[in-house]
Amino acid sequence: MCSVNDAEFETDDELMQPDEVPQTEGAICKKCNENNAEVVLRVKDTYCSTCFLAASTHKFRATIGKSKLVRPTDSILIGHSGKAGSTVLLHLIKAGMSEAVHKRLMYKTTVLYVDDGAVLGQTVDQRKSTISAIREQVHGLGFTGYAVSLNESLHSSEPKIYPLDEEAEDLKGDSDVVDLFNAVSSYTSKEELLHKLRQKLLISVARSLGCCKVFTADGATDLAITILSNIALGRGAQLPLDVGFVDSRELDIKILRPMRDFTRKELIYYLNFHKLETIQTPGLTTKKEPYTSIQKLTEKFVTELNTEFSGTVSAIFRTGEKLSIGNLEASNLIETCALCRAQLDTVFTNTSSLQATEFSKLISAEGPKGNIGKAAFELKKFPCVIDAAENVPLRDSKNCDNCSCSKGKEKFEMSAKNFEKYLCYGCRLIFKDLDKQHSIPDFLQNSVRQRISLDDMREEIADFLL
Amino acid sequence: MTSGYKDLSITVEFRGGAELLFEKKKNELNLPGDEEWTLRRLLFWIRDNLLKDRPELFLLGDTVRPGILVLVNDEDWELLGQGEYKLKPRDTVLFISTLHGG
Ligand SMILES: [Zn+2]
Numbered sequence: 278m279c280s281v282n283d284a285e286f287e288t289d290d291e292l293m294q295p296d297e298v299p300q301t302e303g304a305i306c307k308k309c310n311e312n313n314a315e316v317v318l319r320v321k322d323t324y325c326s327t328c329f330l331a332a333s334t335h336k337f338r339a340t341i342g343k344s345k346l347v348r349p350t351d352s353i354l355i356g357h358s359g360k361a362g363s364t365v366l367l368h369l370i371k372a373g374m375s376e377a378v379h380k381r382l383m384y385k386t387t388v389l390y391v392d393d394g395a396v397l398g399q400t401v402d403q404r405k406s407t408i409s410a411i412r413e414q415v416h417g418l419g420f421t422g423y424a425v426s427l428n429e430s431l432h433s434s435e436p437k438i439y440p441l442d443e444e445a446e447d448l449k450g451d452s453d454v455v456d457l458f459n460a461v462s463s464y465t466s467k468e469e470l471l472h473k474l475r476q477k478l479l480i481s482v483a484r485s486l487g488c489c490k491v492f493t494a495d496g497a498t499d500l501a502i503t504i505l506s507n508i509a510l511g512r513g514a515q516l517p518l519d520v521g522f523v524d525s526r527e528l529d530i531k532i533l534r535p536m537r538d539f540t541r542k543e544l545i546y547y548l549n550f551h552k553l554e555t556i557q558t559p560g561l562t563t564k565k566e567p568y569t570s571i572q573k574l575t576e577k578f579v580t581e582l583n584t585e586f587s588g589t590v591s592a593i594f595r596t597g598e599k600l601s602i603g604n605l606e607a608s609n610l611i612e613t614c615a616l617c618r619a620q621l622d623t624v625f626t627n628t629s630s631l632q633a634t635e636f637s638k639l640i641s642a643e644g645p646k647g648n649i650g651k652a653a654f655e656l657k658k659f660p661c662v663i664d665a666a667e668n669v670p671l672r673d674s675k676n677c678d679n680c681s682c683s684k685g686k687e688k689f690e691m692s693a694k695n696f697e698k699y700l701c702y703g704c705r706l707i708f709k710d711l712d713k714q715h716s717i718p719d720f721l722q723n724s725v726r727q728r729i730s731l732d733d734m735r736e737e738i739a740d741f742l743l
Numbered sequence: 744m745t746s747g748y749k750d751l752s753i754t755v756e757f758r759g760g761a762e763l764l765f766e767k768k769k770n771e772l773n774l775p776g777d778e779e780w781t782l783r784r785l786l787f788w789i790r791d792n793l794l795k796d797r798p799e800l801f802l803l804g805d806t807v808r809p810g811i812l813v814l815v816n817d818e819d820w821e822l823l824g825q826g827e828y829k830l831k832p833r834d835t836v837l838f839i840s841t842l843h844g845g
């Protein structure tokens with residue numbers, strides 16, 4: 278054990294004790310017992326800048342090291358937003374590259390900025406100026422990289438990326454993704470969608486650049502908030518993927534979270550001690566009411582609680598650590614969600630909460646006099662019960678793309694209900710908020726179509742299987 | 744009692760998204776030297792003089808809203824007595840928001 282900093286997530290002693298008024302005025306650093314303290318962590322741990330920065334570097338290296346997942350020569354894509362987490366991440370990696378030989382980081386790194394300005398209501402000019410600020414910042418940190426527009430996440434084709442060094446001349450309005458976000462009614466679902474599309478884009482860019490890993494800069498505070506809001510959003514089954522060190526839902530590319538042991542306060546002090554600037558742009562819910570979205574409300578809840586009880590973030594975070602995905606592999610077919618690619622959590626078991634939810638939706642819809650007996654009995658057979666959306670075709674019926682067989686006609690007729698079958702519970706909720714007139718993004722249609730023909734194929738050959 | 748205080752020149756800066764609540768990111772202030780300036784008094788002065796709107800996004804009660812960090816000359820205000828800290832000439836006070844939702 279080497280660092281007091283590690284104490285944050287490894288001792289149970291101080292969790293949820295109401296904070297006493299600390300006597301930290303004029304304190305000296307508790308690590309070196311020499312310099313004047315400049316920052317207080319966990320109410321009473323005082324550090325000078327030298328010891329704080331040394332502990333930060335150590336913590337970062339330890340997080341990556343103990344996972345044993347990153348090989349020295351790995352090719353890594355770094356998702357960079359210009360904000361605190363990824364700015365610190367880039368700085369730590371650069372510093373690691375100039376360490377003494379035996380502990381030098383030698384990753385081949387590629388920085389990627391996902392330009393989501395269009396859905397945040399920015400004009401093309403505003404987006405250009407953000408991109409050029411990002412370019413300056415990334416250069417200042419000793420890197421070069423690429424930018425990609427969020428719009429690219431909607432298509433099945435390889436995403437068009439361009440070097441940050443080149444002026445983004447042909448930046449367009451990104452109308453597809455803007456229309457999609459406009460058709461989503463709640464901010465909760467908009468935030469969810471933004472996150473899922475961003476993750477998808479990071480994966481597909483990593484794939485096209487030949488990177489085997491992606492680093493994202495989620496810190497401990499972010500992850501604590503995500504743990505609580507994801508539970509509220511029906512994503513409990515995917516928590517280990519969404520908040521763990523490694524997200525392994527894609528077989529070929531892993532998303533890693535090397536900043537997960539840093540609280541937001543630590544990130545800010547790291548930036549400040551190194552005089553690093555961040556690029557701030559308003560987000561989806563900036564300056565809106567706390568009740569605008571579940572994520573925003575959860576952020577407020579966690580932040581306020583953490584002010585009174587400084588163990589809050591680590592208590593939630595550590596609880597999240599202990600969760601693991603149930604053994605769904607027992608069933609021989611592992612289906613994944615067409616949007617977020619997590620294992621489908623929508624398979625009914627006799628006591629699933631999804632079944633309870635669908636049941637309650639059913640009896641609410643029936644009203645007090647409704648006869649639900651038969652329908653409830655049949656609920657088990659329905660993967661999902663939706664009513665209004667049922668009649669809206671996902672895609673106009675047409676012939677099979679590859680041939681003119683008559684079978685294609687019915688085969689590719691997808692109702693929204695059919696479509697839902699290929700989404701996890703959390704992603705279904707996003708699409709419940711989507712205007713029914715709005716078309717489903719290309720990549721989702723393609724992915725569902727592939728899934729359906731696979732299912733059909735399975736059915737056809739089922740008789741031949743033992 | 745006559746005032747023994749001179750006008751107080753300090754720098755106040757907003758970062759991490761806190762600047763979205765204000766006209767300017769960096770503010771050179773010349774505060775009237777009528778009495779002693781504590782950080783708490785400065786908070787209220789900022790609310791009344793610099794804040795464009797939505798005071799609840801900056802203050803909660805008589806302190807900053809949870810999620811906003813305060814640094815005086817790059818030092819954590821928790822080491823300085825927080826609101827009780829007495830401002831000195833040429834102090835630089837930083838307000839840094841850690842809130843993503845703004
Ligand atoms: Zn020290």
Ligand SMILES: [Zn+2]
Pocket residue numbers: 614615616617618619700701702703704705
């Ligand atoms: Zn999903």
